[in-house]
Every structure is written in C-alpha cells, then in structure tokens.
Amino acid sequence: MDSDIGLEVLLQLDNEIFPMENGYWTKIEAKAVASNEHIPHGIKYSLTLHNPSNIRVLGYDNAHGIKPKKKKYGAKRLAWDHKHKRKIVEPYEFENAGQLLEDFWTDVDKILLEK
Numbered sequence: 001m002d003s004d005i006g007l008e009v010l011l012q013l014d015n016e017i018f019p020m021e022n023g024y025w026t027k028i029e030a031k032a033v034a035s036n037e038h039i040p041h042g043i044k045y046s047l048t049l050h051n052p053s054n055i056r057v058l059g060y061d062n063a064h065g066i067k068p069k070k071k072k073y074g075a076k077r078l079a080w081d082h083k084h085k086r087k088i089v090e091p092y093e094f095e096n097a098g099q100l101l102e103d104f105w106t107d108v109d110k111i112l113l114e115k
Contacts, residue, residue, distance in 0.1 A: 007096070010101060011097075015027075020108070022052065023051070024050065026108060027048050028046075030043060030045040031044045041097075045060070047060045058086075058104075060092060060103070
C-alpha cells in the first residue's frame with residue numbers, strides 16, 4: 001500500500017469501530033498532528049482489538065513513551081510507537097501508515113484464529 005494512500009485511509013478510519021467474530025471488536029483512532037521528537041511522522045494513533053468483555057487484547061499506539069528492554073551497554077531510548085499484546089508492551093517500528101494498518105490487521109487475524 002502506498003504510504004500516502006495508507007495515510008489517507010488511516011485518517012479516514014478515525015473513530016471507526018468494527019464488530020468482529022465472537023463478540024470481539026476493533027477501534028481505530030488517528031489524527032494528523034504537528035511532527036515533533038516523539039511523533040516524527042505527524043500521526044497520533046491508536047488501533048485496538050477488544051474481547052467480548054471489552055478488555056483490550058491488542059493495541060498499536062503512540063500515546064505514551066515506553067522504555068525498551070534493557071541492554072547491557074545499549075543507550076536508553078524512549079520509544080513512543082509501540083504495541084500492546086495482552087499485558088506485554090514492546091516498541092513498534094513505524095514505517096508508514098499503510099504498514100501500520102497491515103501489521104494491525106495481521107495481528108487481529110492471528111488472535112481471532114486462536115479463539
């Protein structure tokens with residue numbers, strides 16, 4: 001997906017909720033913002049999958065910074081783009097909006113297939 005088209009699609013999906021199988025549902029929030037050191041790509045986003053009890057089981061967002069796992073001699077860098085999978089939070093390498101959507105829906109499919 002071309003990055004400009006992906007960005008247009010992501011921004012058009014802002015505040016969309018999609019019912020999924022077995023009572024699961026997804027919500028997409030995306031807004032264009034001024035680029036800054038934490039959001040260099042200029043997109044504030046949250047893509048989430050919730051179970052039938054309304055508990056988030058997957059989320060991609062950049063709402064807050066996270067510290068990556070400690071490395072013995074590595075520099076500490078605060079990552080803003082990240083992924084929540086159940087209770088695990090890990091950095092997410094944001095390439096472009098189209099790739100974000102593809103990665104999110106791939107993970108949604110994997111989780112739904114587990115159920």
